[in-house]
Amino acid sequence: MSDERIWTAGLCVIGDEILSGRTQDKNVAQIGLWLNLQGIRLAEVRVVADREEAIVEAVNQLRARNDYLFTTGGIGPTHDDITVDAIAAALGVGVVIHPRARAALEAYYATRGGLTDARLRMARVPDGADLIENRTSGAPGIRVGNIFIMAGVPAITAGMLDALTGTIEGGRPLLSHVVGCWVAESEIADMLGATERAHPGCQIGSYPFFREGRTGANFVIRSTDEAALAACADALSAALAALGRDPVDGGI
């Protein structure tokens, strides 16, 4: 168990609109869930502004200390789309027009006014890169080394993730089980910690809520070992029942 290799990814969300609060990010949750299904853990996220130095720093730190790095945002046709240039700078390589990206854009824009210089910007990639299929719109995603450069628009990112499913090496997925209970987490904090310590390889997160006029909490147990996860969940449920606490019907 403890010798098991854990595969990790970093995520760099690029965009002033997320930092300003104007746009609610949805890519962190979407990519976190998807990565877990690939057996890869999202280890750290950074949200940075549309500034080359900020992107270069985050990309170089995150790609060095994770198996993979995903980025979202900044790959459109306008002046504020600087992700490709920043990542090329981070890697110390030039920017080239990818012939297959150019062909895809030519096909996509054939009935949409033709491929202009601005649109051709979306065929620019760091030298040596491969493409990630975009089933939604014309501009592809980009893979260069261990970096996956994705769209900012969540629906387009979803299509790119779909195209990548099953193609990236990972380990065993982190499994989770939720025990919901009508109890204030502060009442059972000691038991909770003791239960976690008694089940190596399992982590228990505690997430309180207040609804229907009552205090409750979801206890999320995570492990890559299915049997250990089940044993921990059973022990926690039994301990809560022994304290006379009601489970939340229908789970979370």
Add this chain to the structure above:
Amino acid sequence: MSDERIWTAGLCVIGDEILSGRTQDKNVAQIGLWLNLQGIRLAEVRVVADREEAIVEAVNQLRARNDYLFTTGGIGPTHDDITVDAIAAALGVGVVIHPRARAALEAYYATRGGLTDARLRMARVPDGADLIENRTSGAPGIRVGNIFIMAGVPAITAGMLDALTGTIEGGRPLLSHVVGCWVAESEIADMLGATERAHPGCQIGSYPFFREGRTGANFVIRSTDEAALAACADALSAALAALGRDPVDGGI
């Protein structure tokens, strides 16, 4: 204009549940919007796991290079709540029980089963810290140096932000104006870049959308100078009209 001091903040979101994708973060947008009203720009966000080393690294980097650092999450009563210990470690100070926090918790739990050891954990603060009022539940937020330690539950964080409103020094708020237009951003990319260059102190972000069967984009102009913002917005609207492009009725 360009000599104007820009006040910045970093944000460190602490929590495995955000990285796993199980919980959708709402604090980035909430805090980004609130900071802007205080005249402070959210410059960078990091989402880190419930691990002390990860929190210490992010806290020390972000507090050093921003005027302020906000953190969310990990200040509850359970074993996975390690934010206070990690921030004390980052600052090289001890952890103490804050007498006013203890009193607040005693009052809150007087009718809720009393103040247990687990609940008293929520009165622990890095040595030298002040409290941030929590109008929603018992446990207060914490201010230590330029760090503001907030709850993870968005509604509780909202109350803490409310308590802080007007108390933190900032500069002029970043104003924004949205020009929505039925146009593909790739068709007007050159004009957009030229418009930004012609209006120093203004940035234009381009955010495409597809709805009602048509392609459009919101162009978000940002500036701290109201007159410059209005001039840039007028110029952009005129340029779009000259190209025969319809504004989006009712804005975004």
